[in-house]
Amino acid sequence: MAVAGLFFCRRKELMKTPVQPALVSGAFLLLLGFLFYWAGYRGHQKYFGYASGQIVVLGAILWFLGWKWFGQVFWLWVLLGMMWPWRFLIERISAPLQLIMVKLTSGFMNLIGVDAVASGSALTTGSLDPITKLPISLDIHVECSGMRSLFALVMIGLVFAFLRVRDEWKRWVLMAFVPFVAVAGNFVRMLMLFFGSLLWGTKFAIGEGHHDISPFHILSGLAVFVVALVLMSLLVSVLEGGWKKVFKKSKVVRREIVRENEG
Structure with missing residues (x-):
């Protein structure tokens, strides 16, 4: 359909x-x-x-x-x-994505001053849960690695490529950008889960178990697609010359301001 x-x-x-x-x-x-x-x-x-x-x-x-x-x-x-x-690709793709997400998230947290240690697909921080007073730990499962969102974003990227991009080489650039979009979206998701746990507790932000996730956890999953759609729209705008239009409009506005000041 x-x-x-x-x-x-x-x-x-x-x-x-x-x-x-x-x-x-x-x-x-x-x-x-x-x-x-x-x-x-x-x-x-x-x-x-x-x-x-x-x-x-x-x-x-x-x-x-x-x-x-x-x-x-x-x-x-x-x-x-x-x-x-494409189930046979799950194990081959999810494991590298999990490692990427763990290293990226832990590296960023250490950069902003939050002690974080990556161990396999788990991320342990020095920050304490305000409710349990235990260190906040994030376990990056397959769904948090970007595996599921990657396939969904590939389909969204194909729709963007077919409807909004005209030149063939630009379509290839857009599709090559999709894995980075998936990683960026899930990176935002992991930060939302961490800061949610830091503010309101792990139970509120993540849930009580792998099969009992919280509404905030679900919301963070939706944020993946919001971030992805914004990034893909920006890339399409750049590829289709949208940045030139913005630049021209800004020049026109500056000229009008200068004329008004001179007048």
Whole structure:
């Protein structure tokens, strides 16, 4: 539905693309997709089936519309791939992200004068919980590492790239920026959890357990996406020359002020 909706939003522009069917390439990819499906069926490997679906869609685009059309809908094709389950990537990506978040948060806390020690995926500080009088400790689980938000932000980035960015190289820059956005958003989340624990206690800020999180903890999770959307919007504005418009407006305003002062 999302892919269809995005296509509908740019239908007038896309319909101007000439149709030049690539029969040979399309036929090859269609056969390859069917082969992947057969191999997955015979080997009971569902991910071969997911790959076959993606390849068949690519083959169909080339068979009926051609390479120019595929270039226009490339990011929609990538977005379509996000519907497949990517569970096998969780362990490979979450562990490095956890270490990054622990080191980044502990480094910043030490920089601002808060004693913090990183140990694996845990972060122990010298600050005390105002309720329990125990040292505040933050355990960065998979969901706090940025793993979940990363996939969501990739999809948001694909939507931004398709709708708001016109040049292809700018779209690649935007998508390359997404992992940094995910880290920045979760960094803000960790700071919110720490300062919330420092002010109102760990129970209020985090909750009583991994499966009993507090409303403040949920709010900090939403802050990840607020930070991410702001950063991505700023990047799109810069890529599309928005900073030039702001600079020109500021120059015009300064000139008007100077004229008024001279008058």
